[in-house]
Structure formats: C-alpha cells, structure tokens
Amino acid sequence: MKVYVYDTLRKEKVEFEPIEPGSVRMYVCGPTVYNYIHVGNARPMVVFDAFRRFLEYVGYKVTLVQNFTDIDDKIINEAREWGVDWKTVADTFIAEYFHDAHTLGVRAANFHPRTTDFVPEIVEAIERMIQKGFAYPTANGDVYFSVRKLENYGMLSGKRIEDLIAGARVEVSEHKKDPLDFVLWKSGKPQEPVWDSPWCKGRPGWHIECSVMSQKLLGEMFDLHGGGEDLIFPHHEDEIAQSIALTGKPPAKYWMHNGMIIVRGDKMSKSVGNIFLVREAVGRYGKDAVKLFLLSKHYRSPIEFSEEALEDNKRAVNRVYGALRRFNDKYPYPLVPKVDAEIRDYETRFLEALSDDFNTPQALAVLFEVVKELNRSMDEGSDERALKMYHLIKRVFGPILGLFDTGYETEQKASVESVDKLITSLIDLRSEFRKNKQYDIADKIRNALSEANIVLIDTPEGTKYEWR
Ligand SMILES: Nc1ncnc2c1ncn2[C@@H]1O[C@H](COP(=O)(O)OP(=O)(O)OP(=O)(O)O)[C@@H](O)[C@H]1O
Numbered sequence: 001m002k003v004y005v006y007d008t009l010r011k012e013k014v015e016f017e018p019i020e021p022g023s024v025r026m027y028v029c030g031p032t033v034y035n036y037i038h039v040g041n042a043r044p045m046v047v048f049d050a051f052r053r054f055l056e057y058v059g060y061k062v063t064l065v066q067n068f069t070d071i072d073d074k075i076i077n078e079a080r081e082w083g084v085d086w087k088t089v090a091d092t093f094i095a096e097y098f099h100d101a102h103t104l105g106v107r108a109a110n111f112h113p114r115t116t117d118f119v120p121e122i123v124e125a126i127e128r129m130i131q132k133g134f135a136y137p138t139a140n141g142d143v144y145f146s147v148r149k150l151e152n153y154g155m156l157s158g159k160r161i162e163d164l165i166a167g168a169r170v171e172v173s174e175h176k177k178d179p180l181d182f183v184l185w186k187s188g189k190p191q192e193p194v195w196d197s198p199w200c201k202g203r204p205g206w207h208i209e210c211s212v213m214s215q216k217l218l219g220e221m222f223d224l225h226g227g228g229e230d231l232i233f234p235h236h237e238d239e240i241a242q243s244i245a246l247t248g249k250p251p252a253k254y255w256m257h258n259g260m261i262i263v264r265g266d267k268m269s270k271s272v273g274n275i276f277l278v279r280e281a282v283g284r285y286g287k288d289a290v291k292l293f294l295l296s297k298h299y300r301s302p303i304e305f306s307e308e309a310l311e312d313n314k315r316a317v318n319r320v321y322g323a324l325r326r327f328n329d330k331y332p333y334p335l336v337p338k339v340d341a342e343i344r345d346y347e348t349r350f351l352e353a354l355s356d357d358f359n360t361p362q363a364l365a366v367l368f369e370v371v372k373e374l375n376r377s378m379d380e381g382s383d384e385r386a387l388k389m390y391h392l393i394k395r396v397f398g399p400i401l402g403l404f405d406t407g408y409e410t411e412q413k414a415s416v417e418s419v420d421k422l423i424t425s426l427i428d429l430r431s432e433f434r435k436n437k438q439y440d441i442a443d444k445i446r447n448a449l450s451e452a453n454i455v456l457i458d459t460p461e462g463t464k465y466e467w468r
C-alpha cells in the first residue's frame with residue numbers, strides 16, 4: 001500500500017518511501033517537563049502514536065524516539081519557586097507524563113532520551129560546528145550558530161533572511177555577532193545547574209538537543225520528523241541548520257506537523273495559562289473521548305478546544321461502547337470471523353483514508369459506518385455478520401488508531417438490557433405520577449433522565465426514550 005503524507009519541507013503531498021525499505025525511523029519533539037501535560041501537548045502524542053500504529057499495521061518496523069527537554073529556563077524557574085533542584089522538577093513531570101500517556105493509551109516510544117543524558121555528545125557536536133566555521137564562542141562563554149553561513153536557512157518555514165532581519169530586534173545585552181544567530185551553549189548564571197564545556201560552565205541551548213539525540217539514536221538521516229507546527233520556526237528550522245552544518249544534509253527525509261489546539265484564538269499553552277490538563281480531560285470524559293476529539297479532525301487543521309466538544313465526542317464514544325458491549329454481552333469471547341469481501345472492502349476504505357496524508361476523519365467515518373452495521377446485524381439476529389463488524393472495530397480499526405482497546409466494559413457496569421429495564425421502570429413511574437396529577441415529580445424524573453442524556457418522547461402509544 002502506498003502511503004502519502006504532506007511534507008512540510010517540500011510543501012506538498014508526497015509518497016512516503018522510507019530510506020531503508022520496510023523500516024521507519026521517526027523522531028517527535030516531546031515536552032519541556034515543568035508541568036503536567038495539557039490537551040495541546042496530547043495532540044502530537046496521540047497523532048504520531050496513531051501514525052506509528054498505522055505504519056506498523058501496513059508492515060513497517062517502526063523505531064520512535066521522543067525526547068524530554070529536561071533542562072530549560074522554565075524548569076529552572078519552577079525549581080527555584082519550589083525550592084528544589086531542577087532534576088526534581090524534571091523527574092516529577094517525566095513520571096507524570098508517563099502517567100498521562102498511559103491513561104490516554106499512548107504507547108511509549110522506543111527511546112525517551114533526556115537532554116541532560118547527552119551533554120558530552122552535545123558539546124562534541126558544538127565543537128565540530130565551531131571547527132567547520134558554523135559556530136563561534138563569545139567572550140562570556142556562550143556559543144552561537146552563524147545563521148548567515150548557511151545558504152538555505154529558512155527552507156522549512158519559508159522565512160527569508162531579509163525578512164527575519166527586518167523583524168529582529170537587536171538584543172544589545174547579548175554578545176552575538178548577528179541578531180539572527182541562535183544559541184548553542186549558554187553560560188550559567190550563579191545558582192544555575194551547569195555542565196563542563198571548553199567554553200564555560202553552562203548548558204545546551206534548546207535546538208541542539210534534538211539534533212544530537214536524533215542523530216545518536218536514529219542516525220544521520222532518518223525518515224520522519226514530527227511535532228506541532230509551533231515548532232517549525234525556529235526549532236525545526238534550526239535543527240535543519242545544525243544538521244546541514246554537521247552532516248551536509250537535513251536530519252529527516254519527511255517533516256510532519258500537527259495543527260494547534262486553540263483556546264479563543266490563542267494556542268493552548270502553559271505560558272499563556274489557558275491550559276486544560278490531560279488528566280482532567282481523561283477523568284471527566286474518558287480516554288477515548290479525548291483521543292476521538294484529537295483524531296476526528298485532520299491532524300494539520302487547528303482544533304478549537306471546548307468542553308462541549310469533548311462532551312460531543314464522549315457521546316460518539318458511547319455509541320461505539322454501547323455496540324461493543326451489546327455484542328460482548330452475547331459473546332464474551334468472540335471468535336475470529338472468516339475474512340470475506342465485505343471485511344476487505346471496509347478495511348481497504350479505512351486504510352486508503354489513512355494513506356492519504358493520514359485522513360483520520362475519513363477513516364473514522366468508515367468506523368462509525370461499521371458501528372451502525374454492527375447494531376443493524378444484531379437487530380436482525382445476523383450473528384456472523386455482527387462478528388465481522390465487531391472484529392473490524394475492535395481488532396482492526398481500534399488498534400490502528402489506538403481507540404476502544406479497553407474501558408468500555410467497566411465504563412458502564414450494567415448491561416444494555418439492565419439499563420433499558422431501569423429506564424422503562426422510571427418511565428412507568430413517571431406515567432403514574434402524571435395520572436395522579438403529580439406533575440412536579442413527573443417532571444423531575446424527565447429532567448433527571450435528560451441529564452443522563454436520555455430524552456423522553458410522549459406518543460399516543462405511550463412514552464418512548466432515545467439516547468441523545
Ligand atoms: N496548543 C497546542 N496544540 C497542539 N500541539 C501543541 C500545543 N502546544 C504544544 N504542542 C506540542 O506539544 C509538544 C510539546 O510541547 P512543549 O513542551 O514544548 O510545550 P508547549 O506546551 O508548547 O509549551 P508552553 O505550553 O510553555 O507554550 C510539541 O510537539 C508542541 O508542538
């Protein structure tokens with residue numbers, strides 16, 4: 001199956017052909033660990049986890065690296081506020097990251113390198129850049145990358161050097177030669193954590209860590225570099241600059257960037273302070289609703305965050321859970337169906353959507369069609385077809401997107417039948433109250449059901465109910 005992705009570097013949809021046939025090496029920029037992760041941070045986690053699962057499904061051996069930026073001004077400031085050292089802050093939020101990733105059902109990467117584990121390698125890379133004339137130390141021991149030494153700086157973001165100069169403020173306090181230059185090594189201030197280097201005691205700048213860790217773990221050129229589109233400039237642009245300086249080529253063959261989670265016009269961000277934590281979202285709406293919220297729009301589009309949107313996705317998830325539970329109530333250990341043309345056809349449509357620049361909304365439309373068919377088959381008593389539909393949802397589509405693997409069994413302990421009985425007896429009670437003209441109590445029952453997303457419809461044949 002041919003896979004196409006939109007490559008941010010080439011600015012077009014291209015066929016995805018890994019450097020080494022059959023295997024994919026990918027690197028995704030991870031969080032700076034000074035707080036719990038928010039729903040914005042969850043987007044690249046969920047999207048690239050699903051893309052990795054999809055690549056594995058179509059036959060690739062995938063190696064995924066996702067870093068932790070464990071040293072940074074924000075971590076140092078946080079540590080100072082709490083009166084602890086930087087490592088306590090970093091370790092705390094790395095542990096909390098894994099907690100959240102686990103509750104979301106995002107698989108761990110093959111490697112989760114931390115910046116501070118690679119300081120000697122970073123120092124060595126900076127030394128090489130200085131030797132090659134791409135970087136220079138300043139009097140106070142900082143080291144900068146010389147942007148103008150590169151012919152194609154701006155190739156990823158499409159920014160031109162002239163425009164950058166016009167937009168750049170000359171930062172007088174810094175010792176760099178050119179306002180465009182970015183820092184590779186920062187001298188430490190008193191009380192800051194520092195590492196030895198030939199220039200001064202200090203710490204790495206942000207961009208160099210990803211260049212070094214990706215190269216050490218995946219090689220000089222790997223297949224796919226991912227992250228949020230907020231990282232295109234300057235982070236990924238500078239990663240490309242550093243790689244060209246070190247190896248003569250960009251680090252990755254393809255670049256994929258997810259769009260932003262937006263809150264009232266701003267990017268959801270710790271620094272803006274408009275965040276909604278992953279654990280809060282998962283606690284209130286469940287992991288599948290959060291993932292569906294992130295996957296039901298194309299990964300490159302922005303998504304406006306709202307709790308109503310999570311609520312809507314929770315309802316969609318409940319439709320799937322209801323169908324799966326209904327099937328499991330009848331067949332607790334479902335068998336493997338015979339693969340036939342119908343199964344193959346649904347699977348092809350699903351995979352074709354994902355092969356076309358990972359079009360998850362289109363793939364999910366196929367999934368929801370199959371959910372409808374599962375219910376229809378059960379209504380019609382067609383057990384064999386129901387098994388096929390169940391199989392597609394639970395064992396093919398779900399695992400490819402990282403959805404519906406667990407949770408629906410315990411989500412609602414009662415079976416569909418027992419819930420139906422409960423609702424029907426409440427409806428009967430309400431009718432009795434109405435007969436006795438006790439309308440206030442009757443309305444209380446209606447409202448209570450409505451709060452549970454159950455709508456009552458009074459008809460000449462009696463009262464019916466519907467899940468909203
Ligand atoms: N609102 C968002 N929508 C989508 N992706 C995001 C959003 N915010 C961050 N990301 C992505 O999350 C990953 C980790 O981000 P990082 O820790 O650098 O923090 P950040 O959330 O951007 O920082 P801050 O919240 O302080 O602005 C990156 O791939 C980044 O692109």
Ligand SMILES: [Zn+2]
Pocket residue numbers: 028029030210235
């Ligand atoms: Zn990075």
